[in-house]
Amino acid sequence: MSDLYLIYKNMTRKPLRLFLTCFAIFIAFLIYGAVTTLKSALDAGIDLAADNRLVVVNKINFTQPLPIAYAQKVAAVEGVEHVTYANWFGGYYQEARNQIVAMAVEPESLLQVYEREIVLPLEQRAAWLGNRQGLIAGKNLAQRLGWKVGDRVPVSSNIFSHKEGGHTWDFVVEGIFTGSDPQHDTNSMYFHYKYFMETQSFGGDWIGWITLTTVDPAQNQRIADEIDNGFANSQAETDTSTEAAFSKAFIEQIGNIGLIIFGVVFMAFFTILILVGNTMALAVRERTGEIAVLKTLGFAAPRIFKMVLTESLLIALIGGLAGLGAAWLIVEGAKATMAQFLPNLVLDSGIALQALAFMLLLGLVTGLLPALNALRLNIVTAFNRG
Amino acid sequence: MSQDLLFQLNGVSKSFVKGKEEISIFSDLNLTIERGDFVAIMGPSGSGKTTLLNMLGGVDQPSGGEVSFDGARVDNLSESALTRWRAHNIGFIFQFYNLMPMLNAARNVELPLLLTKLSKAQRRKNVETALALVGLSDRAKHMPSEMSGGQQQRVAIARAIVSDPKLLLCDEPTGDLDRTTADEILEMLQLLNRDHGKTIVMVTHDPAAAKYANRTLHLDKGKFVQRELVA
Ligand SMILES: Nc1ncnc2c1ncn2[C@@H]1O[C@H](COP(=O)(O)OP(=O)(O)O)[C@@H](O)[C@H]1O
Ligand SMILES: [Mg+2]
Numbered sequence: 001m002s003d004l005y006l007i008y009k010n011m012t013r014k015p016l017r018l019f020l021t022c023f024a025i026f027i028a029f030l031i032y033g034a035v036t037t038l039k040s041a042l043d044a045g046i047d048l049a050a051d052n053r054l055v056v057v058n059k060i061n062f063t064q065p066l067p068i069a070y071a072q073k074v075a076a077v078e079g080v081e082h083v084t085y086a087n088w089f090g091g092y093y094q095e096a097r098n099q100i101v102a103m104a105v106e107p108e109s110l111l112q113v114y115e116r117e118i119v120l121p122l123e124q125r126a127a128w129l130g131n132r133q134g135l136i137a138g139k140n141l142a143q144r145l146g147w148k149v150g151d152r153v154p155v156s157s158n159i160f161s162h163k164e165g166g167h168t169w170d171f172v173v174e175g176i177f178t179g180s181d182p183q184h185d186t187n188s189m190y191f192h193y194k195y196f197m198e199t200q201s202f203g204g205d206w207i208g209w210i211t212l213t214t215v216d217p218a219q220n221q222r223i224a225d226e227i228d229n230g231f232a233n234s235q236a237e238t239d240t241s242t243e244a245a246f247s248k249a250f251i252e253q254i255g256n257i258g259l260i261i262f263g264v265v266f267m268a269f270f271t272i273l274i275l276v277g278n279t280m281a282l283a284v285r286e287r288t289g290e291i292a293v294l295k296t297l298g299f300a301a302p303r304i305f306k307m308v309l310t311e312s313l314l315i316a317l318i319g320g321l322a323g324l325g326a327a328w329l330i331v332e333g334a335k336a337t338m339a340q341f342l343p344n345l346v347l348d349s350g351i352a353l354q355a356l357a358f359m360l361l362l363g364l365v366t367g368l369l370p371a372l373n374a375l376r377l378n379i380v381t382a383f384n385r386g
Numbered sequence: 387m388s389q390d391l392l393f394q395l396n397g398v399s400k401s402f403v404k405g406k407e408e409i410s411i412f413s414d415l416n417l418t419i420e421r422g423d424f425v426a427i428m429g430p431s432g433s434g435k436t437t438l439l440n441m442l443g444g445v446d447q448p449s450g451g452e453v454s455f456d457g458a459r460v461d462n463l464s465e466s467a468l469t470r471w472r473a474h475n476i477g478f479i480f481q482f483y484n485l486m487p488m489l490n491a492a493r494n495v496e497l498p499l500l501l502t503k504l505s506k507a508q509r510r511k512n513v514e515t516a517l518a519l520v521g522l523s524d525r526a527k528h529m530p531s532e533m534s535g536g537q538q539q540r541v542a543i544a545r546a547i548v549s550d551p552k553l554l555l556c557d558e559p560t561g562d563l564d565r566t567t568a569d570e571i572l573e574m575l576q577l578l579n580r581d582h583g584k585t586i587v588m589v590t591h592d593p594a595a596a597k598y599a600n601r602t603l604h605l606d607k608g609k610f611v612q613r614e615l616v617a
Contacts, residue, residue, distance in 0.1 A: 001496050001509075009488040293484045296445055297545075298473025298501050300466055379445045380437075 003303070007311050010287070018315070021279050025319025025362065026326070028272040032355055033327025035261050037347045044183065044344035052081075052217045053113065054224055055246040056210040059237040062246075063088075065206035066236050071106075074210055077226050079219045084109035085207040087193065090159035093145055100141065101188035102155060103208075104196035113211050116180045118190075124149065124175030132195045134174035138186030142176045149173055155189070161201040169199065183344065211243070269358070277366040280312050284370035291374050292382035305375040312367025313360065320359035324352060391457070392553065392585050393419035393442060398451035398461075400437055411437050412608035415451070421552070424579040424586045426596035429605035435589040436557055438605065442587060443476050443555045444468040456552075473501040477546030477584075481558035483538040485530040485545075492517065492526040495544045502549055516544035520574060536567035543574060547584065554578065556588040560595050572598040 012018060056074060058064035068085070075083040084106050091102030107129055111118060120128070120136060128134045135155070137147055147153060156168040171191055179186055197205065214223050224240035231238045284291070291304060324347075331347045395417040401410040411434040419425055429435050440446035441453060444460055447468075453461040460471060477498075485494045492513050499509045517523050520540035530538055539559060546554055556575065560568035576598050578584045588599060596602045604611045 001493050001500065003500065005493075006486075006489075009486075013488045289484065290486055293480075293486070294497075295469070296443070296472070296478050297498050298469055298476075300469050380440055 003307055004310075007307050007314065010283075010307075011311050011314060014283075017279060017283070021276055021315055022319035022322070024272050024275050025316055025359075026323040028268045028362075029320040029323030029355055029359065030326045030330075031268050031323075032265055032358065033324045033347055033351065034330055035265055036351050036354070037327065037331050037345060039261050040348075040351060041345040051242065051244070052214050052220070053243040054212050054214060054220060054227075054240050055243050056212070056227060056238050056240045057246070058209075059228075059239040062209060062239075064236070065208060066210065066238065068205045068207050070231065070236075070238070071207065071210055073230060074212055074227055077223055077230070079215050079223050081213040081215050082109055082112040083210060083212040084113045085193070085210045086110070086190075087196065087208040088159070089155075089191075089196070090157050091155050091189070092158060093153070093155060096156075096158065098145075100145075100155065102157075103188065103190055104193045105190045106193050107190070110190060113213055117184050118177045119180055120175045120177045128174040131172060131174055132192050133170065133172055135171040135189050135191040136175040136177050137173060137189040139176055139178050140186040141189055142173070144187075147173050147176070149176060155191075160196075163199050163201050169196075185344075269362075273362065273365060276312070276315070276362065277369070280308075280315075280366045280370045281373075284308055284374055288377065288382050291377050292379045295377065295379050301375045301377075304377075305371045308371035308374045309364065309367040312370070313363030316359045316363030316366070320355065320362070324355050390420045390422070391418060392421045392423070392455065393417070393587075394452075394454045395441075396452040396454070398441065398448045398453060400434070400441065400446075401449050410608065413450075415608070415610070417603070417610070419585065419587065421585055422579070422583055424576070424598070424600045425588070426599035426602040427587065427589045427605055428591060428593070428596055428602055431591070433605045434608060435605055439555050439557050439587065439589050442553075443478060444472050473498065473549070475551050475553060477549075477551040477554045479539070479542050479546050479554060479556040479559045481561040483530070483535070483542045483562075485538055485541055487530055490527050490529050491522060491533070491541045491544075494530070494541055495548050497545060498549045512548050513544075516548040517541075519547070519578075520544045534567075535563050536570060539563065539567075539571050540574065543571070543578075547578065547582075552585060554584050554586045556586065558589055558591070560590065560592060565594075568592070568595065 056066070056070070058066055065087075066085075071083055071085045074080060086106075087104040089102040089104055091100040092098050093100055111120070111125065118136070124136070128136050135153075137145075142148070145153075151173045153171050153173060154168045155171055156166075158167070161167055162169060169191075177186065178184075193207070214220055220242060224242075227240045228238050294304060295301065328347045331345060335345050395415055398415045398417075399410070399413040400415075401408050401413075403409075415438070427435050427438065437446060441448050441461075444463070448461055451461070452459060455471075455475065460468065463471060485491075486497065489497070495513045495516050496509055499512060502509075504512065513526075514523065517526055520543050522537060522540050522544065525533065525537060525541075528537075530541070533541070554575070559575070560571050563571060572595055575586055575588065579586050579600075586599075588595070590596055
């Protein structure tokens, strides 16, 4: 027999209570694991953004278009390296629920601006540039839809209509790209802006946004200001920001996810903290007489303090690790279906370690007061009370 | 005779502060207990018997005076030193047995051995010996809730002697037991005193129990008083 055996016996003496406590902690860390993974997947888009890339959008809202002539003017600003532009297509494949991240782009400049994110074999690159009906698809996307180079594929839009009727365009898969970093998203596809403009029914020559690279990130602010000042008081004013800031704004458009996540996690933790803390306090109060006996027998107060604290730590770890494990299973299960929106959905070791730290904190906080009570318990008064 | 002196109380006083009042339980109490003695302490309820026992066991400290054990002062030890001292020298037996409800008999008996450096095998041997001594070898795996009061008190006695302390302190050890069971327990204490050399101090309000002791002290109003023995 050891102290650990005593702790174990104390812990398991009321199995239903132990189960309920562990279950509450389980739920808390299930939420924590799933939600932080989701948040970090959203943040990854921001982290991966290059720091020398700026995005120019319409000042009113990034869903409002810009005149195509702006691309030329932006290219003339000093310190701008490459300029490309794109249009959001709102694509899907065969069925509306098979959403695709699809964009109409200017191919040559796209490959310059995104040279690290879009890596194509040379012959595929040449083939795509040479075929106005060609598209390039990311490796993940191609895998998901079963596309191979040379395939003719119909891609539909939930925004635009084809001049000849319907919402569907025919493309030829001319290339399948990867990223230079495995973290890079390969769930998107790109096709020729010119082909799109000639075949869509709205007419006009406008673009969704402009992306440019600068020669030096230190000049970003000056270049952004110069661009926005240049279009001040024109028909479409612009808002230029770094790609990271743009991604963040995009996420905030969906909803202030950070705040919601913080709220949910905080509420869950606070509830659990009170619940578990109360249970621990109760459990130790019930054992007042036994703790007094242990002290009488010669168990030192710090040793009893440690035993109570270990018990609450064990409970937090059992519930917490189970919850984290369940969160991992859920994330692994959701990975495939979420891959197109959240390519970085992984419960990685960073999140796991953070959760572990919170488990230890939970165990310490809930165990501290009862442990201190046990530490300070006076034998004489404890027996008088009992 | 001084090497036979185990406990000595010199002018010991004890008082509690209750609200604004200071309640004195005893003042100037003197007592010597020799090695191998079996002392019964009797007295009316509230006369301070438990308080005296607590001070002997280092669970409570006197407000004044000296307590010496084996020739060394113990009244001025720190709490942690006192805790260690208790673990080495004192075995406690309570009125309500105070076994750990979630541990079986053998593990309850083993509890004080967690405070020693004995090996696992040595610990098991000591537990077996102690349980055999109280006649409960066949109940080692039983839980306290599965045993009668008398059996539980025997387990408690085994726990008190398992680490071989010099002194056993018993607070109303038979207060919760019927006559026959009480006599069994008292005979067991007598055996531990006679054949195993344990010094015993036992608080009781039962004159029949006191008869098992070598001598009886009567505590009343904070003093030891002389009383004719009642037949
Ligand atoms: N911690 C304490 N605080 C205040 N009074 C106490 C405390 N412990 C004991 N007493 C009082 O001291 C007196 C003696 O108590 P106790 O030693 O338990 O008596 P006995 O065991 O002889 O019945 C009682 O009046 C009791 O109320
Ligand atoms: Mg008493």
